[in-house]
Amino acid sequence: MKKFAIILCLQVMALSLSVQPGEDPEQIGSYLGQKPPGRTPEVFAPGIVSTGAHEFAGSFTPDGREYYFTRRESRQSPTRIMVTRCIDGTWTPPEPAAFNATAAGPNAMSFEPMVTPDGKRLYFSSDRPLTAGSGPAGPPQLNIWYAERAGDGWAAPQDAGTPFNPMQVMYVSTARSGTIYTTDISKGPAGAAIAVMKPTASGYGAPQRLGPPVNGDTPGMYPFIAPDESYLIFSRMRPGEAIDQVLFVSYRNADGSWGEPRALDLGMRAGTPCVSPDGKYLFFSGGERGKSDIYWVSAEILRASAQTR
Template identity: 35%
Template sequence: MKAEIFAPGIVTTEHMEFFGSFTPDLKEFYFKRNGGKYKKSTLVVIRYKNNRWVESVVSPAEASVGEPSISPDGNTIYLDSRYIKRTNSGWSAVKSLGAPFKDIPIMRLTASVNGTYVFDEREEIGTIRYSRLIDGKREAPKAFGKEINTGKWIAHPFIAPDESYLIWDCEREGGYGDSDLYISFRQEDGSWGPTINMGKDINTEREDIYGSVTPDGKYLFFHTYLEKGKANIYWVDAQVIENLRNQ
C-alpha cells in the first residue's frame, strides 16, 4: 500500500527509467531507459520467455521518440500524435494519427476500450483534452473542465479502460512538492468529480508523474525524477484507487 521501486536491477537501475507499462497478458513490460549502453532515451521491452525476463530494443528506432502508452487490447503503442501497430513480425512503422492530432503538441495520449482518446499538450500551463469515437467517427477534441484543468504543468493523463476515472499529474496548491499524481472519478451523471491528491504514500517532494494502471487492474505504476539523469519506476497496490473512490 506504499509505493516501492519496481523490479530493481531488472527494470530500475542507477540510470533513468520511465514511462513503464504492461501489455494485457502481463508478459511484456515496455519502458524507456537512458544511460549505460543507451546513450539517449530508448524504448525497450522485457519479455517473459522460458521462465526469465529478456530485454530488447523496440523496433523501429523511431518508436523511441515520444511518450509511449499501450492500448487496452495491447496491439497499439501510442507515441504522442503517432502510433505503431503490432504485426506478425513485431511492430509496424511509425504512423500519424492524422488531423487534428498531428497539429497538437501532444506528450502523452491514452485510450479507453471505447476508443476515447485523452491527451495533454506540451505547454507550461497545459490542457487535457478528450476525443470520443461516436458511430465510428472521431469527434473534435474537447477540453476537460476546471476539475481537471486547474494548476500548473497539467500533463500525462491516463484514462481508465472503462472511463471510470482519470489520473494525471500537475502542480496544485496544497501538494507535496513538484508535480503530484491526482485522480478524478466519473460520476453517475457522466460528470467528473472533484480532484483528489493521491496521497503521501505515492507523492513526494519530487516530480511524481505518468501514472497508469496495469491491465488486470491490480497495480498503479508511475515514475519519480530523483535528480538530473535519474528516474525510478514505482508501483503500488491499486487498492489505493478504491480507497480514494470511497472517501
C-alpha cells in the same frame, strides 16, 4: 511551443534513481518475478527495468507478457523505448524496441509508450521527421506516432496525423471505447491541460479540454484513463511547493461528470501514471526532479481515495 514540449520531456527524462548493488534479480513469473508492493511505493524491478539510468513511462500489453518503458542511459545517449518479454515463464533482458527512431539520427527520441486495452496499437512520442526520408526543417518536433500489432511484433510506426500533430498533444491513453485522453499542449507551458479525443469515422476529433474540476489553475498532464472510463489519473503541477508535481485521481459520477480530484499520497514527485491490465498496480515515474525511476504501488491506494469521497 516547441521549446516547452522538449523541456517538459527532458524534465521527465531527468528522473533517475540509483539502484542498490546486489545479486542478479530473478526474472520468472508475473511482473518480472517481483514481489508485489503494498500501499507504499517501491522501485519496480531494480537492476532490470530500474538500473540507475533515466527510466520512466511504462506500459504492459493486455496479457501482461510484454512491458514497454522509456530509458536514457546518459545525457549523450538516445532516448529509447525498451521492451522485455515473458517467454516460457522467464522475462528477457530489456532491449530497444524495433520501432525506435534510430534511422532519424543517433540522438533521436522515442518515449512514453502506451499500449491500447485491446493490445492492437501502441502510441508513443518521437521527434523523428513526420515526412519519411526527410530531415526536420528546424528544431526537432515532438509528435505522436503509433505502431499496429503484427503477429508477435509491430508493424512500421505511422505518424498519427491530424489532429494529433504537429505538436498538439502528448501522452496518449486509450479507453476500451476508443476514446483517447491526452495532454493538450497547444497553448504552451501555462496552458497544458487534460483533453479528450473522440473516435470518428475518419480517425479522431480535435482535442476537447475537460472543464473543472479536472483542469484547474495549474497545468494538468499525463492522464491515464481506466479502460471502462470509471476513473482518471493525471499529474498536476504545484509551483513553489516542496512536491511540485502530484498525481490525482478523479472518479466518474453517475451523471457522467467527473468528481473532485483527490491527491494520491505517494510521498514523492510523480508523473506518467499507468495501471496494470489486471487493475492491481499503479505504475508511475517518481521522486524528486533529477532523482526518480519507475515505481509501483498497490491500486488499493486508488480505492482508498474513492472511499473518502
